Amino acid sequence: MSVPMLRSTAAVCTTLSALAATTILSGPSAAEPFSTTPCALHRTDAHHSEGVDTWNPDYTRPIGALDAVMIFLSFPDASPRTTPAELTADHFPATSHYFEQASYGRFTLRPHPLKHWLRMPRSSTAYAIKRDWSADDRAAYLRDAFAVADKEVDFSRYQVVYFVADPDAPGVDSDATKVVNLDTPVHVDGTDIRRVVTVFEKHPPDRLVLAHETGHMFDLPDLYHRPVDGKGDWDTYVGDWDLMGSQFGLSPDLFAWHKWKLGWLDPRQVVCVRGAGPTRLTLEPLEAGPGVPVQGTAGAPAFGLGHGVKLAIVRTGADSALGFEARGSAGSDRGTCRQGVLVYRIRGEAESGGGPVEVVDAHPRTGACWENSVYPPLADAPVALGESFTVPGEGVKVEVEGRTTSGAWTVRITPGVHDG
DSSP: OOOOOOSOGGGGOBOSOTTOOOOOOOOOSSOEEOOOSTTOOOOOSSTTOOOOSEEOTTSOOOOEEEEEEEEEEEOTTOOOSSOHHHHHHHHTTHHHHHHHHHTTTSEEEEEEEEEEEEEOSSOGGGGTOOTTOOHHHHHHHHHHHHHHHTTTOOGGGOSEEEEEEOTTSTTOOGGGOEEEEEEEEEEETTEEEEEEEEEOOOSSOOTTHHHHHHHHHTTOOOOSOOOTTSOSOSOTTTTTSOTTTOTTOSSOSOOHHHHHHHTOSOGGGEEEOOSSSOEEEEEOBTTOOTTOOEEOTTSSEEOOOSSSOOEEEEEEETTEEEEEEEEOSSGGGTTOSSOEEEEEEEETTOOTTSOSEEEEOSOTTOOOOTTTOSSHHHHTOSBOTTOEEEETTTTEEEEEEEEOTTSOEEEEEEOGGGOO
16 A cells, blocks of 8 residues: 555544534445425535435445544654544544434444554644644645555455544544535545544543534534633524534434434424424434334333334425424433434524524523533423424414323324425
């Protein structure tokens, strides 16, 4: 394997906003038709658009098994105090387990970690690593990382690349972990690499951080709000309710809209609610999959769910919709603060980090779980059993009428005059 000769530092400049993240890929050659339902928003040119009518061919689709290589980078100015095996255990099998649960077994991420450190040619401080990294410094880091790694790694075997830096090196900033999107792909071992995850996490790392970064590789957007001055609440858009909002959330499962986008829901598991009159339907808990127990009406674990409706949608405009899904306390959501039917707005034109999804708070005057929620005002956002709620500005009403013996939720949705 030859050492890749990058044309210049410009070859690894990024188009990504400072916060976005995502990993390598080799996608299909043309956009794939994905959904023809009237409630499917069109995919736009927005970074990580929430449109679901086609799949973006620049991204690998997380269906079946994908192979990920973990490459461990040390520096001349530090001797690692951890081993590659210890750093691998920081992220796996937890990351694979997260995606296995979230996808209902439809996606498997297979890690292939190197067993030893590879020495970078320059000190860690020479790369000026930080969250809002300069393009030139980032390009130099990636150029050197590919050069040392290609001597031992056949990149053609992998769909995901993680460059993991020595967490104790003096120039490593744990806040700089992200996915780097390349304007010009790195061509190595006959493969065009368009994205890599640069991991600078401390040991042990932040919870589910690698799952969050890997989510960007599958075209999922950042759902948090970054304050202009970096101060204040970051979690005002979705709170605890999606991994792409916060990896620390009490309920970090992916929204049903995202599972639909990724291909983890069958068409029959998504209902488009249309017309002015009410529609009654049964929503399975989002986390329920084959063999995953959920709480039944008697309080005991119930099985057998996993193939019913997970998402109801009301179209509210040419580029907007409301999503309705049931969230319980099982699987990745076992720490859920409040159960019920969660309502959220989706905007296909919104950029990653610009509020493409926003949870609608059914209890705007209260909060919950102040000790451990990332944003308590939204911790009690779901519409609870026996409650009704009309979405402000939309005239769409949802009533949570009951629970089935298996733990599913019976709801009635009335679109009103804003049916798309």
